[in-house]
Amino acid sequence: MTTQENTSIKQVNCPTCQKIVPWTQAHTFRPFCSKKCQLIDFGEWANERNRIPAEDGPEDFRLDDLDINSQGNVEGL
Numbered sequence: 001m002t003t004q005e006n007t008s009i010k011q012v013n014c015p016t017c018q019k020i021v022p023w024t025q026a027h028t029f030r031p032f033c034s035k036k037c038q039l040i041d042f043g044e045w046a047n048e049r050n051r052i053p054a055e056d057g058p059e060d061f062r063l064d065d066l067d068i069n070s071q072g073n074v075e076g077l
């Protein structure tokens, strides 16, 4: 008879901070209450997965960059 969607809005708990989040299209980050909580949860998940492979690789490039930068500074002085 009447639409159920309007009367009962489903609610979930934010996995990060346990805040109650209404399950509506307005909440883009559901089941998280905010983008911040989504990033926190995703960050922890990604950290655990990437811990080992991230150890070596791009760090070499970063060290090179720093070296060039500090040399430029010394020459400037």
Ligand SMILES: [Zn+2]
Pocket (backbone or CB within 6 Å): 014, 015, 016, 017, 018, 019, 032, 033, 034, 037
């Ligand atoms: Zn939250």
